[in-house]
Amino acid sequence: MSDGRPHGVELTLFEALPHKVWLADTDGNVFYFNTAGLDYVGLGLEEFLERGWESSVHPEDLPLAQQAWSDALATGQPMQAEYRLRRHDGVHRWHEERGAFAPAGGGGPDRWIGTLTDVHDRREAERQFADAERRAAQRLAMLDAMQQHAPIGLGFLDRDLRVLHANAALAAVPGWTVGDVLGRRIVELVGTEQWLELAPTFRRVLDDGETVLDLEVTSRDPEGKRRDWLVSYYPVEHAGDRLGVGAIARDVTRARVQERRRHALETERLELLTRLATVADEERRRIAEHLHDDAVQTVAATLLRLDHAISTGSTAALQAARQPLEAAIRTLRLTIQRLAPPTASAASLEEAIETYAEYLLRHEGIEVELDVRIAPDLQLPTQVVQAVHRLVQEALANVLGHARASGVRIQLELVDEWLRGSVTDDGIGFDPTDEAIEHRGLRLMREQAEVLGGACRVVALPNGSGTSVTWALPSRPGDSVA
Structure with a gap:
């Protein structure tokens, strides 16, 4: 009876195969390993059989190989396992082992026959491919995350101008979500009227391969708020084929809002400058009228009296000319004070108001009470000090000219x-419905206060018991009215 070893044609076949071929008895004892296998492990048959096939398996893989062989022997079912086999130079390479039970035939014993196929290169290629796939998936995931969360809109439209890809920022341009825009054509998203405006742009990109930069687009968000965009379109090409149109959208709403604010502030600044110039012109006109109506006419009348006194030699006429000259001097001094405002300290402001009131009112028998509750060393902006000085001057001029008052409290x-x-x-007050009141410098006072962000108003006290001019100015211009 044969011992199961290969002979004749079978041996020739096993030895000619590039695979490593082994034979084992029904107890699992290997008794044959072909030349390809022996050459790989670098051992002769006797030495290989003496050491056992397990000695050539990588220690980490040995339990798996032993379990697969044990299961096959127990069940008689074909076996399959992959493990690393040590080469003659000490390098371990992956092999796929397949084995099957071969019943006795032609007078020979039952036996197991199997092969070992080097799959190291295949596994390495699979590993590299899996690594590449993993890295590609990570990159795609990263790119997708970047696109979806990018602060700019990114998208792609095919040649039919159907949206194939869009991130949230791009979908927001027409005020929609990503789900709303995917698979839809541009004309459906923007409407016929706007499409007629956009069509030439897309034709330039698709037909001429032109990149179109920074088209201004306005939309509304879900809350109805205006949003401003700059949208650019560019051709997407691959291997000489024009696949469609790429789109990039930048939300410039904040920049546009800031531009509009700057424009509004500039407009407001120019309006304020105009108002300041108007106020200054009005002030010069009032001073000129005051000098003409008071000092100039007084001096002119006095000259006539002097001419009369000279021609007649009258001492009484000379004496009569003294009083109007004194009045003219007083008027000129008051005018000089109006033209030379106080410095920026509270003490200077208090002194200037007191001096002006003294010249203007007490000569007319009007008592003045000044109540200043500001630290004397407090430094105030020049424009605030000048505005307060002008407000007091105008108010006192109205008292002198219209109130018939006996006393004033500042x-x-x-x-x-x-x-x-x-x-x-404590004068006679005024009728609030009298439109002539506006011509008593009250409009000018309001303008002076409003230019600095403050307010001024005139109140008639009850029962005709007098008039009160009140104001509030920010101590640091730029504040708003409280």
Whole structure:
């Protein structure tokens, strides 16, 4: 009876195969390993059989190989396993082992026959491919995350101008979501009217391969708020074929809002400059009228009296000319004070108001009470000091010219960064419905206060008991009216 070893044609076949071929008995003892296998492990048959096939398996893979062989022997079912086999130079390479039970035939014993196929290169290629796939998936995931969360809109449209890809920022241009725009054509998204405006742009990109930059587009978000965009379109090509149109959209809403704010501020600044110029012109006109109506006419009348005195030699006429000259001097001094405003300290402002009131009113028998509740060393912006000075001057001029008052109370105080003041007289008051009131410098006072962001108003006291002019100015211009 044969011992199961290959002979004749079978041996020739096993030895000619490039695979490593082994034979084992029904107890699992290997008794044959072909030349290809022996050459690989670098051992002769006797030495290989003496060491056992397990000695050539990588220690980490040996339990798996032993389990597969044990299961096959127990069940008689074909076996299959992959493990690393040590080469003659000590290098371990992956092999796929397949084995099957071969019943006795032709008088020979039952046996197991199997092969070992080097699959190291295949596994390495699979590993590299899997690594490449993993890296590609990571990159795609990263790119997708970047696109979806990018602060700019990114998308792609095919040659039929159907949206194949869009991130959230791009979908927001027409005010929609990604789900709303995917698979839809541009004309459906923007409407016929806007499409007629956009069609030439897309034709330039698709037909001429031109890149179109920074088209201005306006839309509304879900809350109805305006959004401004700059949208660019460019041709997407591959291997000489024009596949469609790429789109990039930048949300410039904040920049546009800032531009509009700057424009509004510039417009407001120009309006303020115009108002300041108007106020200054009005002030010069009033001073000129005051000098003409008072000092100039007084001096002219006095010259006539002097001519009369000289021609007649009258001492009484000379004496009569003295009083109007004194009045003219007083008027000129008051005008000089109006043209030379105080410095920026609170003490200077208080002194200037007191001096002006003294010249203007007490000569006419009007008592003045000044109540200033501001630290004398407090430094105030020049424009605030000048505005308060002008407000007091205008209010006192109205007292002198229209109130028929016997007393005036001037108050100034600093409250919560606001300079508040008033000029109150005990005169005859006024009718609030009288439009002529506006011509008594009241409009000018309001303009002066509003230019600095403050307010001024005139109040008639009850029962015709007088008038009060009140104002509030920010101690640091730029604040708003409290």
